[in-house]
Structure formats: structure tokens, C-alpha cells
Amino acid sequence: VAATDPATDAPPRVAVIGVGLVGGSVALAARSRLGAHVVGWDPKKGAAAVACDTSAPDLASAVSDADLIVLACPVDDIADTATKALTAAKQDAVITDVCSVKSFVGTLDDARFIGGHPLAGAESSGVEYAREDLFDNATWYLTPGPTTEGFKLERLTRFITGLGARPQAIEAQAHDRLMAAVSHLPHVLANILVEGDIGGIAAAGPSFRDATRVAGANPDLWRGIYLANADALVAELSRSIDRLSEVRDWLRVDDGKAISAWQGAAAGRRARLDAAITGEEIEEVRVTVPNRPGVLADLALSLGRAGINIHDLSLAPSPDRESGEVAVWVASENAAKARELVDEVAAA
């Protein structure tokens, strides 16, 4: 297949536009793992030089000689940035991006552009947090279109694999619907929860803490994400409004049967979701421990010594922080042993 791609044999010439956490990590990984020569450009002076071989004076000169161009700007700017990059790029270049919304790609109408979205590290921003291994084993969505040339998709796929990530092709609209459901709606709901009548609250259970963790996440970034995915998010909001109205109706007419059935169906969906994401049966093991420095270490060490991997973990501290309930999720085959071990730690 290499013969179809003229750029395959030489180390790739890569341009990164927007050198923050994600762009900077692309640059670092491309240089050290693929031997790429990376030219960077960022509106913030000095940012590109931190992670790239060369810092270009402007966008056009950064991309003009590149085989592969990664646009890592905020979603607000992506349409403009993509248009500028496509104008300045070579005809055989591949241009991609890292934004969490992908429908805009269709409006570009250029076969050189293949949308991308790595599921990796979006919380701490800035090139000072960039790392070569940011994308290790992360899903990296790609949204090739009907006019995408095979060898360009191949070049991009090989590049992303080289960065350590796992490319997964998905149709752009399906990607945006999925993100609306699993990321953008949860952020909206977290905001709605913290707006509740919670004045004078002295304690909150784990469900509230978990559900509100992302409330108010980076306002500028998230305004851009919500608006860029407005259609899919509006659909999810409408679905939520309809469903909340239905639950409200059940409560008003005291329909316990409907509520039980709905709650039970949600339990089934939650379990299938776990299985789909992890590929194996996962079980929850709970234990209450004193909330002293080191106790979580004892617990994790005890499981580690037994070779039991912790798939997920949640710590729900008591109101005064003197104790906490720890929930660990482990493979079902390890659950009985894990329960024994965490009980030992709790009793110690």
C-alpha cells in the first residue's frame, strides 16, 4: 500500500496550527516517535517553539510545505482556520483537526480535509502540559467523507497510530450525536444541578458530587463546543425535556409501576454500557475507610499485590472528611477476592 502514497518513505513534514495541550502533544509525539519535522504556529507568541522544531511567522507559511497538517485550535475558530489552511496547503497534503465537533467538515467541501477527534486530556490547557504520551491508547475518531482519497486516509491513520492512539472511523453526524449524548448533555445537566435550591447544604452524597463535577467547565471552551454542536445538542435537550415531562407525569399520578419499570430499564442500560466500554463484566465493590493520608494507598496496594486491576474508582468522603466510602470497579472474576481484600484494609 505504501506505493500509493508518495509521502510514505520520507519522514513526514508536519504542521501544527494551535500549539496548546493537544497541538503541543501532537508535535512532541510526531517528532520523537515518527521522526517528523514539525513546524508550528500559534497566535500566542513563543508557544510553538516549546514543542515544535520550527516556529512559523504565520499560518500560511507553517502549512505551505507540510504533508500533514493538524489544526488544534479552539472549535470557535476551526472553520476559519481550516479555510485558511486549505488555501495555503499543498494539493497532496492531508489536513485534519482535533475538535470535539465534526459536522462542520462537510461545509469545507475539500477532499484534503479529514476530520479528527482524539478522546484525550482536555482539562488542563496550555502547551506547558503537552506530553509525548498524551494519546497513548486513546480512541481517535476520524470522519472521512465520500470524496476522501484512500491514500490520504491511510497516511492520516498511520500518523495517528504512530502517535500512540487508536483511530476509529465514524460518520461525522453520528460522531456529533454521540458527543451530544455522552459529553455535551452531561455538561448541561451538571450546570442545571448546581443551579438547584441547595443553599445551606452541609453535606452532599456521592451522586451529587459525581453528577456536578464538570459543572461550569472552562466557559469559553464550552460555549464554543455547545454552539458548534447546536443541532445534536438541541435534539438531546428535547429528548431530555420530553423524558423529564414523562417522569413528572408518572409522579403526579403516582404511577409506581411505570417508575419501577423505567428505573429497572436504566439499570440494564447502565450494565450494558459498562460491558460495551470495557469489553468485560465489571463489578462494584464498596468499603468505608478512615479518610487519612495513605488509606487509599493501602487499599490500592492490597489489590495490586493480588494482581487485581482497578477499572474505576470513586471516593465519597463523609461530610467532615474523617471517613469515606470507596467504590472500586473490578473485573467480575476478581470481585470476590477484591471484596475480601478491601474489607481487610478497612478493618485494619
Place this chain on the structure above:
Amino acid sequence: VAATDPATDAPPRVAVIGVGLVGGSVALAARSRLGAHVVGWDPKKGAAAVACDTSAPDLASAVSDADLIVLACPVDDIADTATKALTAAKQDAVITDVCSVKSFVGTLDDARFIGGHPLAGAESSGVEYAREDLFDNATWYLTPGPTTEGFKLERLTRFITGLGARPQAIEAQAHDRLMAAVSHLPHVLANILVEGDIGGIAAAGPSFRDATRVAGANPDLWRGIYLANADALVAELSRSIDRLSEVRDWLRVDDGKAISAWQGAAAGRRARLDAAITGEEIEEVRVTVPNRPGVLADLALSLGRAGINIHDLSLAPSPDRESGEVAVWVASENAAKARELVDEVAAA
């Protein structure tokens, strides 16, 4: 003050109705910490004997001689159980319950009943999980009414303090509104999230995992809770529906200014909420680590050695579970040191 309460000087005679996780833990703690003689009754044969001194043949004989009666039955049964207990109880007895909804207390119209709600361990059920220390440092809401006698409230408060918990008086309706906002609505929203169009999902970010953790929690228990708090939950659902409609309107007219302001306000509310719950400034520190057995232990140990307490912790595994992003919440004064230590662990 003891002179006002005829029951103060002798060890209390306690009745526990419903001997599961919570009732059983009340019995164990009352016996070992207060020297109480505990009579228990549970519809499940043999359950009371596990945690109580005496197992009564029926509810009436369990409560007839008690100074203090704790009803620890499911919320579905509480009104009936309370009526039966009040009929059989002594005139100077104090009767309380442990249900997560409190408005029903007003309908009992009996000054001997003072509603209660401990914020403790509701996930694993059954007397086999009962523990003497279940309530240590937990907030225990009490809802005295206008006819509550001072010495009865005093007796109950002393009892709850003796179990290790921290009594906090709250008006019953305010309690139920608070629970609707911080517990019942989050459970409803978690169910709505797992009902989204998430077929074919291969990976989910931490926001979705956190927000859906309680989806489908114990259907029988939660049907009862939702219905028992129907009025307050309906109000929260209406608020959510209105707010979701407003957000939908902003998206439809591309009102970035309103969305930014709303997201920013949520950030402020989230921060104030953290401060209110913990009483100190808390900061988040993130790091990506390989998801091998023991790595969380290294991280927690490293913080423990430095005397840094972990206030909350969340582990977001990568899709293939080979690495994970760990977020730890520590006191702001420890954040810089914690960041240094977790980076060391991640780099090791």
C-alpha cells in the same frame, strides 16, 4: 437538663423496627456505645437476632416497652409502620425514622414522632453489612415540629450523637426540597443520560461515567423514594425542564453571550458548593498514569507520605484500560506539592 428527662439516667431501652443495614447498624452502635438494650423486629425472620439483644415476635411487642424507637423500614412502608408504632408505644417514648423523605411526618400529627435521616451507607443492603461505625461523623438530619417537646428532642439528639453521628435540625419541607435537588434529581438525570443514543459507543469520557454512575439504582427502593418525595421532585423536574428549554433557545438563536454567562455562573456555584461542603478551598490535580495494578497505590502513598489528604478522587480509564487519568482533589494549600508528587509518580 437531665432532670427533665425521666429516661436519661438508666441505659435506654431501644426498639429497632426493620433490621437491615441501617437498622442493624443503629442496634449495634446503641448496644456497644450506649449500653442500650435493643429489641428488634423485622419481617424477615432471623434478621433482628443478628444485631439486637432480643428479637420480638411482632412490631407491637417490640416497641411497647421502649424509650426510643427507630423505624428503619423502606420509605414505602413508613407511614403504616409509624402509625402502628405510635399506637403501641408508651406516651413518653420518642419515635423516629431513617427515611430519606420527611414530609410525611406532618401527617402523623403526633408529638412523639421526630423525623430523622442519616446520610450514611445506603448502597449495600441487608443486616449482614450492618456495622457499629456506620454513622461515624455522618450528618443526621432531624425534623422536629412545632409540637415537639424539648426533652424528647434532647433525648433523640443525645442518642444520635452517641451513635457517632452529627445531628442537624432542618424543617421537613426544606429537607425534602434539598434531597430532591441533591439526590433525587441526579438519579433521574442519570437515567435520562443512559437512555441517550449511545449505541456503538466504544469509549466514554469521565463526565459521562460520573454522571451515570447511579443510573438504575435499586429500582424498588428508588420507586419508593421518588414517589414519597413527589412534590419536591416534581418542582425540581419543572425547574430543570424550564432551564433546559432556555438553554435550547440560546442554542437555536446562537446566543453565545448567554451561554458563556450561564457556564461561568455554574463554575462559581460549583466552587461555592465545594467550599460549603468541605469548609476549605479544594483544588483539582490531574495526571495520566498507566492503568496497572499498584499505580494508584504509588500515587496515594506518595501523597500520604507528604501528609496530604485526598478529599476526593476520580479515575477515568482510557478505553482499553491501559492508562487512566486520575483527578485528585486536595486542599489548595497542598495543591502545588501534590502536583509535583503526582507528576513524579506518572513519570516513574
